[in-house]
Amino acid sequence: MKYHYLFGPVPSRRLGLSLGVDLVPHKTCTLNCVYCECGKTTNLTTAREEYVPVGDVTAELDHYLASEPDLDYITFSGSGEPTLHSGLGTVIDYLKDNYPDYKVCLLTNGTLFTDTALRKEVLRADLIIPSLDAACSEAFNQVNRPDEELNCDEIIEGLVSLRHEYKGLMIIEVLIIPGINDTSEELKSLKETLEKIKPDLIQIGTLDRPGTEEWVEAAPEEKLREIADYLGSAELIGTFKPEHKTSSIRDLQNNRILNTLRRRPCTVSDLQQALSLRPAEVQKYLNLLQSRGLIETEKKERGTFFKIKVTAQPTEEN
Numbered sequence: 001m002k003y004h005y006l007f008g009p010v011p012s013r014r015l016g017l018s019l020g021v022d023l024v025p026h027k028t029c030t031l032n033c034v035y036c037e038c039g040k041t042t043n044l045t046t047a048r049e050e051y052v053p054v055g056d057v058t059a060e061l062d063h064y065l066a067s068e069p070d071l072d073y074i075t076f077s078g079s080g081e082p083t084l085h086s087g088l089g090t091v092i093d094y095l096k097d098n099y100p101d102y103k104v105c106l107l108t109n110g111t112l113f114t115d116t117a118l119r120k121e122v123l124r125a126d127l128i129i130p131s132l133d134a135a136c137s138e139a140f141n142q143v144n145r146p147d148e149e150l151n152c153d154e155i156i157e158g159l160v161s162l163r164h165e166y167k168g169l170m171i172i173e174v175l176i177i178p179g180i181n182d183t184s185e186e187l188k189s190l191k192e193t194l195e196k197i198k199p200d201l202i203q204i205g206t207l208d209r210p211g212t213e214e215w216v217e218a219a220p221e222e223k224l225r226e227i228a229d230y231l232g233s234a235e236l237i238g239t240f241k242p243e244h245k246t247s248s249i250r251d252l253q254n255n256r257i258l259n260t261l262r263r264r265p266c267t268v269s270d271l272q273q274a275l276s277l278r279p280a281e282v283q284k285y286l287n288l289l290q291s292r293g294l295i296e297t298e299k300k301e302r303g304t305f306f307k308i309k310v311t312a313q314p315t316e317e318n
């Protein structure tokens, strides 16, 4: 079968082996970023429509997943903005209902989460990675060149609301363009904004391949490290060799479990509900934490409770 909407699977440092799902035609986007690797946006829009038939996408997924391939994520991404597709929630639900063993990731520019209905549609995703390159209109307009319907402050409010409503993992990606969003003023407002959104992790990157505009340059690694330190607990993405062990999604999940257990002992079912994970996944992370001597169990009337081991020493990952 020739796939029109699926691509990969692509090996990715962040996501492992990821099958891509592209729900919109090439360069249909709410933004026209100066650094976009896919060229200029040819359909700049905020209109959510069924750009490609949902039935065709699910048929391709059925065909591909019939052989039960080993994948770390099924990821909505591509050369446009996936949240523009009005059937995004339907496809996520379809995957979650029919292929619950696969984890779903959404790579998005985050501009449409002002829409309450869209925020509801994505709640079942396991991981959402919105980008946010600027917190002030001036830099946002210069870097992202948005559709005229969009407003920087409203987009940020949308991301804050999403964080409140969404229980899965949220990683905000910031792409640094020297001279535009790396000024001290811009970084200060970006830091305040990120503190308001409270993602699980911030990732900092810069131009990796030729962008849409020739004048766009990559930020030096040293500068990116400075920015990552300033923003606090941010990690670098891109072509750099990390000096320190980079957080993986697995470590993030372990940290979420540890943070929950620090507040109170929990059963597998408590953790499953609190963190929107499947019981098998919770058990896998708990086994890992137990083997590292970080947690212990206690049997009570309601079942086996997991709690922080009193003697546990903090490790690099927690």
Ligand code: SF4
Pocket: 029, 030, 031, 032, 033, 035, 036, 037, 038, 041, 078, 079, 080, 081, 109
């Ligand atoms: S949001 Fe993504 S696809 Fe859209 S223009 Fe920016 S980089 Fe390109």
